[in-house]
Amino acid sequence: MQFGADHVVVRVPATSANLGPGFDALGLALALYDELEVRLVASDGVVVDVYGEGAGQVPTDEEHLVVRALRHTLDLVGASQTGLRMTCSNAIPHGRGLGSSAAAVVAGVVAARALLADPRVLDSRAVLAIATEFEGHPDNAAPAITGGATVAWQEADGPRAVGLEVDPSIVATVLVPDARLATSRARAVLPADVPHADAAFNAGRAALLVEALARRPELLLAATEDRLHQAYRSEVMASSAELLNALRAEGFAATVSGAGPTVLVLAPDDDVPALDRVLAGLVDGVAGWRALRPGVAAEGARARRVVSARGTPSGTIQ
Numbered sequence: 122m123q124f125g126a127d128h129v130v131v132r133v134p135a136t137s138a139n140l141g142p143g144f145d146a147l148g149l150a151l152a153l154y155d156e157l158e159v160r161l162v163a164s165d166g167v168v169v170d171v172y173g174e175g176a177g178q179v180p181t182d183e184e185h186l187v188v189r190a191l192r193h194t195l196d197l198v199g200a201s202q203t204g205l206r207m208t209c210s211n212a213i214p215h216g217r218g219l220g221s222s223a224a225a226v227v228a229g230v231v232a233a234r235a236l237l238a239d240p241r242v243l244d245s246r247a248v249l250a251i252a253t254e255f256e257g258h259p260d261n262a263a264p265a266i267t268g269g270a271t272v273a274w275q276e277a278d279g280p281r282a283v284g285l286e287v288d289p290s291i292v293a294t295v296l297v298p299d300a301r302l303a304t305s306r307a308r309a310v311l312p313a314d315v316p317h318a319d320a321a322f323n324a325g326r327a328a329l330l331v332e333a334l335a336r337r338p339e340l341l342l343a344a345t346e347d348r349l350h351q352a353y354r355s356e357v358m359a360s361s362a363e364l365l366n367a368l369r370a371e372g373f374a375a376t377v378s379g380a381g382p383t384v385l386v387l388a389p390d391d392d393v394p395a396l397d398r399v400l401a402g403l404v405d406g407v408a409g410w411r412a413l414r415p416g417v418a419a420e421g422a423r424a425r426r427v428v429s430a431r432g433t434p435s436g437t438i439q
């Protein structure tokens with residue numbers, strides 16, 4: 122497999138997984154982006170510069186998650202390994218439940234694809250499969266790849282995802298704490314088995330959520346109830362659980378975003394002034410929390426080939 126470009130620019134959105142009852146299945150892309158540039162260089166190894174989120178914290182060598190995903194993808198398609206120079210400008214907070222690791226993995230895979238002479242060797246199903254291999258579950262990777270809301274599931278031969286409608290009146294607000302929580306820790310507190318009644322409860326709410334997102338935002342509060350993960354996780358994110366319960370008691374559809382500790386609130390735009398009044402009392406000015414309203418990202422990961430002096434082909438690859 123030959124390279125067809127020596128310089129690509131990639132942008133990947135944040136994502137909020139689960140959306141309450143859709144544990145490991147539902148996800149929503151948010152317009153908060155990590156951007157990176159990758160260049161092929163003649164020297165061996167990799168040089169990584171990181172700005173923004175993760176700067177000074179993530180590895181800047183072959184262990185960098187984007188580099189690992191990129192190199193793994195090159196190996197899978199039989200491309201030769203090469204020296205890399207990468208610059209990352211990150212806006213997605215790490216370890217907060219906003220899909221930073223999925224964004225990094227998807228960025229690596231789509232960067233590798235865009236570098237290839239024939240990017241069509243990897244379609245979006247293949248990108249999802251590779252990202253899911255790294256993540257262990259496809260719910261963040263799917264919306265990071267396609268944008269919008271998605272439901273993802275596992276087949277015997279790999280993960281699949283389809284897009285879901287999102288009523289344009291729905292506003293997503295994320296309440297992001299300074300404190301981090303690794304997804305691995307938030308998964309470790311989950312029980313191996315759950316009561317049948319709770320599984321049935323979540324199946325009904327997840328189905329209802331598909332309809333609430335598409336055209337019945339007034340049902341979001343009922344549709345985002347969950348019994349499979351959030352209550353179990355409250356022991357490792359007590360402040361988030363308290364905030365979530367306070368918002369739900371006021372009638373707002375608050376959920377843990379991904380594995381937390383960020384809290385996601387989905388509200389019809391008519392309810393936003395009332396939400397803001399409640400947030401003013403709960404979060405504004407409270408040390409250790411910030412509120413963001415990034416909007417739903419309609420587009421997922423994009424990689425753009427940059428024309429080089431040698432006349433490398435250009436174009437955007439979705």
Ligand SMILES: Nc1ncnc2c1ncn2[C@@H]1O[C@H](COP(=O)(O)OP(=O)(O)OP(=O)(O)O)[C@@H](O)[C@H]1O
Nearest residue numbers: 186215216217218219220221222225303304379380
């Ligand atoms: N842009 C990035 N570059 C390099 N490493 C990253 C990047 N983003 C995330 N990581 C790695 O992934 C870790 C965070 O992953 P983790 O799965 O714990 O949380 P998350 O993906 O932010 O949240 P969630 O999966 O709940 O949405 C970081 O501590 C870092 O090691």
Ligand SMILES: N[C@@H](CCO)C(=O)O
Nearest residue numbers: 138144145304379380
């Ligand atoms: N579904 C995952 C999302 C975080 O990666 C979880 O809740 O653990």
